Amino acid sequence: MTGESDAPRAACTLSVDRAELDGGPSVAADAGASEAGNPANGYPNGFTGTLALQNLESFDDSTVAEALSRVAHLISWGQALQVRLINRMEELFRDDFFDTSERDKPGIAFSLAASECAAILNVPQMTGERLLSEAGQLCGTHTATLSGLEDGRYSYQHAQVVLDQCQNVPSSKLPGFEADLLKAAEGQTRAQFSAKARRLREKKFPETVSKRHLTAFEQRMVTLDREEDGMSCLSAHLRAAEAQQIYTALSTAARGEQAGGDSRTSDQLRADILAQLLMGGLGSTRVRNTGGANRAAAAAEECGDGGNDAGPDEGIIPRAEIMVLINAETLFGADDQPAELHGYGPISAEAARRLARNAAGWTGLAQDPHTGEILGVGRRRKVPAGLRRWLRARDGTCRFPGCRVNTANSDIDHTIDWAKGGPTDHGNLEHLCRRHHRFKTLGYWKACQPTPGVMEWTSPTGRIYRTGPFLDLDLARPKPGRRHPASDAASGWGISWEQEDSRQNDPQGTGSREETAPPF
Numbered sequence: 001m002t003g004e005s006d007a008p009r010a011a012c013t014l015s016v017d018r019a020e021l022d023g024g025p026s027v028a029a030d031a032g033a034s035e036a037g038n039p040a041n042g043y044p045n046g047f048t049g050t051l052a053l054q055n056l057e058s059f060d061d062s063t064v065a066e067a068l069s070r071v072a073h074l075i076s077w078g079q080a081l082q083v084r085l086i087n088r089m090e091e092l093f094r095d096d097f098f099d100t101s102e103r104d105k106p107g108i109a110f111s112l113a114a115s116e117c118a119a120i121l122n123v124p125q126m127t128g129e130r131l132l133s134e135a136g137q138l139c140g141t142h143t144a145t146l147s148g149l150e151d152g153r154y155s156y157q158h159a160q161v162v163l164d165q166c167q168n169v170p171s172s173k174l175p176g177f178e179a180d181l182l183k184a185a186e187g188q189t190r191a192q193f194s195a196k197a198r199r200l201r202e203k204k205f206p207e208t209v210s211k212r213h214l215t216a217f218e219q220r221m222v223t224l225d226r227e228e229d230g231m232s233c234l235s236a237h238l239r240a241a242e243a244q245q246i247y248t249a250l251s252t253a254a255r256g257e258q259a260g261g262d263s264r265t266s267d268q269l270r271a272d273i274l275a276q277l278l279m280g281g282l283g284s285t286r287v288r289n290t291g292g293a294n295r296a297a298a299a300a301e302e303c304g305d306g307g308n309d310a311g312p313d314e315g316i317i318p319r320a321e322i323m324v325l326i327n328a329e330t331l332f333g334a335d336d337q338p339a340e341l342h343g344y345g346p347i348s349a350e351a352a353r354r355l356a357r358n359a360a361g362w363t364g365l366a367q368d369p370h371t372g373e374i375l376g377v378g379r380r381r382k383v384p385a386g387l388r389r390w391l392r393a394r395d396g397t398c399r400f401p402g403c404r405v406n407t408a409n410s411d412i413d414h415t416i417d418w419a420k421g422g423p424t425d426h427g428n429l430e431h432l433c434r435r436h437h438r439f440k441t442l443g444y445w446k447a448c449q450p451t452p453g454v455m456e457w458t459s460p461t462g463r464i465y466r467t468g469p470f471l472d473l474d475l476a477r478p479k480p481g482r483r484h485p486a487s488d489a490a491s492g493w494g495i496s497w498e499q500e501d502s503r504q505n506d507p508q509g510t511g512s513r514e515e516t517a518p519p520f
Helices: 061-096 105-121 125-138 143-150 156-165 171-185 190-204 208-217 240-259 266-279 292-303 349-357 385-395 434-441
Strands: 015-018 027-030 221-226 232-237 324-327 339-341 345-347 361-365 411-414 429-432 446-451 454-458 464-467 493-497
Touching: 061 105, 061 125, 061 143, 105 125, 105 434, 125 143, 125 156, 143 156, 143 171, 156 171, 156 190, 171 190, 190 208, 240 266, 324 349, 339 349, 385 429, 411 434, 429 434
Parallel strands: none
Antiparallel strands: 015 027, 221 232, 324 339, 324 493, 339 345, 361 493, 411 429, 446 454, 454 464
């Protein structure tokens, strides 16, 4: 790129169309032959031309294969440039946006640079942070890997394997080990290379195995991923031995059910038995005990040490709050409009009614019959319970661009600060996770709601992003002239939930955290 002092690197030979700055006709040129004799003095810093794939219909099989190989090279080259740009973004935030006297400068600069990159690339915050961390490593201690990526010798996924396998390797041995890995990467799929790289690391540095296990153990977690058609995927990241024991116990219980004549498949039985164990426990009367849960518990005891002294209530999971928004007409069977399961999305009317029958309590919400929005409460600072629940359903997640933190783990924030005259109504409230709440409170990112529920964000670099509500407000809009006699004239929705103790995670009874600038 013009003005850069980087050492020369291998050229990417591609056919290009040079776009003239004055709008004149473009002149086709070969990058390998013409770039050296035609310096891009008239072009701004950055890219100096455009690429085009032409006459694709005339390609035979060998031409397609050659072009596909060059495109793969181009993609790797582009990913290497993305790495350099992401790393440059972090440098700019670190050097230009903060005074050197600020103690938390490196952490905030990294987070802000990651959020800016994530918003530009339309990826979540955590993905942005991972890309920023990888870019720092590739532009720092792993420049050989970055050069190979730029030369098209392997993909970005291969480079990620190199970074992963180089963790905990002594710095004095790192260059040689990295060279061995890069030599093994060419011509391998990502999965093949990963297996080969792991064996190579464990053979050369056996002491890293226990260190890596401790690091991985600290990252154990349970995640919930929404899927289509009313289903979700619940995953647990556990010790290998524990995961194998659980799976074996479920499989043993499933085979026992099938031996007794159950027609469900092994996969279906494993899923049903797991759900029964977690939702009802062995002693619950709310879930029909088919015997599979008992068999799973017995199998787990055989696989484990058998030394647990379980109390009378152990194994019973307390009921937790779930929230369903359902139109009053749908609830009473007048129509079959979809309902909203908080944290998931639309579910069928039949599924919502089934949840409603088992609900431990209900909250009615006063709703604007024309907009479907919950009515505001003026200059009262505390957000009432009904409005809090509506906001949880409307927002679904933190309202920062790309953030997926659930509203259950987020704060309710006044878009225009309450102390500065901001009202407490749906058009001036939104959920923010702790990190992005702080970004807004400290003034790095600025936010407004041009229309209720639609957030407009301005980044530190001046770019503008919009985020819409999770809940489709058209779905929430009650139909005029159709009200069930049992529903209040201003209440088009109800919320059903089950809970053991609503104060368990909220000892002050406020129902939500609000208006704080939490630490990272």
